Amino acid sequence: VRLVGGTGPCQGRVEILHGGLWGTVCDDDWGLPDAAVVCRQLGCGTVLAATTNAFFGYGTGHILLDNVHCEGSEPRLAACQSLGWGVHNCGHHEDAGAHCAVLGPPTLTALPPSATREDGSWHTEPAGSSCPVSAATGAGAQPSGEPTLLTTAAWAAGK
Secondary structure, eight states: OEEEESSSTTEEEEEEEETTEEEEEBOTTOOHHHHHHHHHHTTOOSEEEEEOTTTTOOOOSEEEEOSOBOOSOOSSGGGSBOSOTTOOOOOGGGBOEEEEOOOOSOOEEEEOTTOEEETTEEEEOOTTOOSOEETTTOTTOOOOSSOEEEEHHHHHHTO
């Protein structure tokens, strides 16, 4: 699934890939639970709006889904109920869209310079202790000196 025609990657006309072809989704019965599934599938933030009437412009080519009905917890749009692939009574003036929150930049976490990585987890050793303490909880951690800043991705990668 992708969003096309918006001002960023988390808003636009909903297009879905099926059988090697991209196509649009008709707005009949389109609502917030449907758009929420799209937002989650794309790794965007929470749904802000479900748009109708080709709000993000007319698509071209195939209309692949119509009367989509998601509960909101589905892992992907294709798992939601619909009339079936390519079955519709729509024109591109009815293309559905989604506007999702954009997730912010990675958060920074300060670790003391004494932090070490063991067994896939970050640990710190408080002064005078020979027992590593988990930096995830910070239990017993006593940072000394200048902290080291890590992005969430770097933390997860162990760097």
